[in-house]
Amino acid sequence: MREFKPLPAQPAPVKTQGAVAWLRDNLFYSPVSSIVTLFFAYFFIKYSIAMFDWALLSADWTGTTEKDCTSEGACWVFIKAWSQQFFYGSYIESEIWRINLSILLLLAVIVMSFTLPKNIRLKVTIPAFLLLPFICIAILDGRILGLTHVKTDLWGGFSLNVLMAAASIIVAFPFSFLWSLGRRSDMAFIRSVSIIFIEFFRGVPVLSLFFMGSVMLPLFFAEGTNVDKLIRVWIVLIFFMSGYMAEVFRGGFQAIPRGQYEAADSLGLGYWQKILLILLPQVIKVSMPNILATFVMLFKNTTFLLIIGIPELVQTLQTALSNSYWLGGHTLEGYLFVFAVFWASCFSMSLLSSHIERKLDTDNRN
Amino acid sequence: MSVIEQQANNDDIIVIKDLNKWYGNFHVLKDINLNVRKGERIVICGPSGSGKSTMIRCINRLEEFQKGSLVVNGVEMIDDVKNIEAIRKEVGMVFQHFNLFPHLTILENLTLGPIWVQKKPKDEAEATAMKYLERVKIPDQALKFPGQLSGGQQQRVAIARSLCMAPEIMLFDEPTSALDPEMIKEVLDVMIELAEEEGMTMLCVTHEMNFAKTVAHRVIFMDGGEIVEENTPNEFFENPETDRLQLFLSQIL
Numbered sequence: 001m002r003e004f005k006p007l008p009a010q011p012a013p014v015k016t017q018g019a020v021a022w023l024r025d026n027l028f029y030s031p032v033s034s035i036v037t038l039f040f041a042y043f044f045i046k047y048s049i050a051m052f053d054w055a056l057l058s059a060d061w062t063g064t065t066e067k068d069c070t071s072e073g074a075c076w077v078f079i080k081a082w083s084q085q086f087f088y089g090s091y092i093e094s095e096i097w098r099i100n101l102s103i104l105l106l107l108a109v110i111v112m113s114f115t116l117p118k119n120i121r122l123k124v125t126i127p128a129f130l131l132l133p134f135i136c137i138a139i140l141d142g143r144i145l146g147l148t149h150v151k152t153d154l155w156g157g158f159s160l161n162v163l164m165a166a167a168s169i170i171v172a173f174p175f176s177f178l179w180s181l182g183r184r185s186d187m188a189f190i191r192s193v194s195i196i197f198i199e200f201f202r203g204v205p206v207l208s209l210f211f212m213g214s215v216m217l218p219l220f221f222a223e224g225t226n227v228d229k230l231i232r233v234w235i236v237l238i239f240f241m242s243g244y245m246a247e248v249f250r251g252g253f254q255a256i257p258r259g260q261y262e263a264a265d266s267l268g269l270g271y272w273q274k275i276l277l278i279l280l281p282q283v284i285k286v287s288m289p290n291i292l293a294t295f296v297m298l299f300k301n302t303t304f305l306l307i308i309g310i311p312e313l314v315q316t317l318q319t320a321l322s323n324s325y326w327l328g329g330h331t332l333e334g335y336l337f338v339f340a341v342f343w344a345s346c347f348s349m350s351l352l353s354s355h356i357e358r359k360l361d362t363d364n365r366n
Numbered sequence: 367m368s369v370i371e372q373q374a375n376n377d378d379i380i381v382i383k384d385l386n387k388w389y390g391n392f393h394v395l396k397d398i399n400l401n402v403r404k405g406e407r408i409v410i411c412g413p414s415g416s417g418k419s420t421m422i423r424c425i426n427r428l429e430e431f432q433k434g435s436l437v438v439n440g441v442e443m444i445d446d447v448k449n450i451e452a453i454r455k456e457v458g459m460v461f462q463h464f465n466l467f468p469h470l471t472i473l474e475n476l477t478l479g480p481i482w483v484q485k486k487p488k489d490e491a492e493a494t495a496m497k498y499l500e501r502v503k504i505p506d507q508a509l510k511f512p513g514q515l516s517g518g519q520q521q522r523v524a525i526a527r528s529l530c531m532a533p534e535i536m537l538f539d540e541p542t543s544a545l546d547p548e549m550i551k552e553v554l555d556v557m558i559e560l561a562e563e564e565g566m567t568m569l570c571v572t573h574e575m576n577f578a579k580t581v582a583h584r585v586i587f588m589d590g591g592e593i594v595e596e597n598t599p600n601e602f603f604e605n606p607e608t609d610r611l612q613l614f615l616s617q618i619l
Binding site: 259270285 | 426427428451454455457458459461463464465466467468469478479482483527528531
């Protein structure tokens with residue numbers, strides 16, 4: 001009979017978990033990787049300390065004029081002093097509540113579209129969304145409501161970026177949906193008109209569209225009518241946006257299995273019932289990431305409005321930078337501020353859209 | 367064929383005459399002639415690509431045909447939307463892949479047609495829906511979404527969805543082909559019950575030969591876009607006349 005002989009004990013295996021192991025696996029797995037890691041760590045730490053010091057520690061926070069910026073660091077006084085201009089443009093100061101009200105209305109409708117009871121949600125939010133741009137224009141303009149008339153030249157700042165983008169996408173939404181249906185239509189005339197429209201607005205830079213809106217579009221209006229520049233640009237944005245969104249929707253329609261169309265047909269649903277009850281909800285669901293991406297693009301494109309002299313945020317910043325009382329060179333602070341404002345808005349929209357996606361996901365809901 | 371001529375009388379709810387269909391140059395359906403009596407249950411089988419699905423899909427115009435005529439419940443199938451709507455009202459369909467609407471609950475799937483097409487009040491539609499969900503033995507799933515149900519359950523919901531429209535004719539397009547084996551029986555049981563209790567006119571494309579033997583009045587064999595042979599289930603399986611059917615049966619039984 002053979003005797004039992006245990007094998008000699010093995011050394012403990014190298015740790016594969018924990019912070020040390022992670023560092024070794026990812027940053028220090030070879031001499032070269034260690035050198036690279038240390039090299040980048042050195043510069044990262046060096047510059048982030050410098051940046052931190054510049055932006056926070058030795059920055060100027062208090063004061064109202066250029067003279068208060070005495071230190072080496074960032075001059076946040078500049079942003080503070082111009083903040084009203086940055087957000088509201090030259091809008092009459094005593095009427096600024098009207099801008100706030102418009103933005104609050106916009107937020108309220110967005111919140112409503114999540115929180116209202118399901119049976120009335122669509123019935124309330126769809127008309128609310130569609131009316132919103134016109135209500136906001138009425139509030140901001142003031143004439144119809146008997147308020148002080150504020151000319152559109154005075155509108156500006158970041159609120160203009162937000163409201164222009166929101167008003168454009170809301171109106172563009174139903175149009176782009178119709179264009180995408182048109183492009184899929186069996187009727188050759190409707191189909192070709194849709195294709196021409198979509199491809200034109202997708203193929204032309206938005207900058208040149210803005211120029212066309214401000215210079216060429218007036219030529220098409222009847223003589224004597226003077227359509228406001230902002231309204232003309234709004235129309236351009238709607239066209240531009242609906243061209244893009246039409247393609248987003250078309251992609252969505254193509255992602256819906258044929259069986260859905262057939263099931264709707266076999267139940268005897270009519271064309272519009274089939275589109276609105278069966279396809280549209282599913283199309284919106286699959287297109288949600290692309291709808292958001294398109295909207296973020298449009299939102300950022302509103303900064304191009306500066307080209308035709310509309311005082312949105314970036315244009316206002318440039319005015320501020322060239323102001324003779326603020327010639328201390330605050331370009332960096334100014335653009336960092338613009339980055340921060342746009343990034344924060346776009347990132348919140350991303351969060352909102354992933355929330356919507358999760359809400360719409362009925363495939364695995366328990 | 368004599369079988370058809372004998373049955374050609376006023377009870378015919380579907381009359382298909384010399385129906386031809388092409389996909390481009392490909393001749394999918396060749397001179398199809400078929401009369402279906404009210405309450406008759408027909409099983410259609412044949413190798414894949416034989417045109418059997420295409421044929422029943424012509425009956426509610428999920429497919430168009432180029433030549434011949436098709437009359438359903440006295441309404442002729444022509445391009446007029448009114449005729450198409452009238453025919454679809456009488457014809458329910460169950461698909462291979464269920465095709466439930468994934469964004470609606472089971473109950474909403476069932477009430478959609480009655481509410482929007484038949485303009486029934488919501489509570490009446492829901493009562494009918496629950497009645498049929500009980501028929502297919504899943505009333506407890508009413509508030510779930512299709513994605514949460516098993517294939518067999520989804521197919522039973524799809525059957526209930528069609529029944530809610532109170533159709534005269536039910537078309538089944540390979541209703542069990544996409545199901546796991548253990549779920550086939552639950553769907554077939556529902557279909558058998560339906561056949562025996564409701565006395566509904568049924569056209570069923572399937573390869574479930576036991577189902578054909580149990581419920582069918584007539585079994586049709588299609589191959590290459592033609593109806594090659596039709597007979598009562600007994601004769602069909604015991605004494606196949608043509609070589610093609612003999613070959614087919616030897617392959618599947």
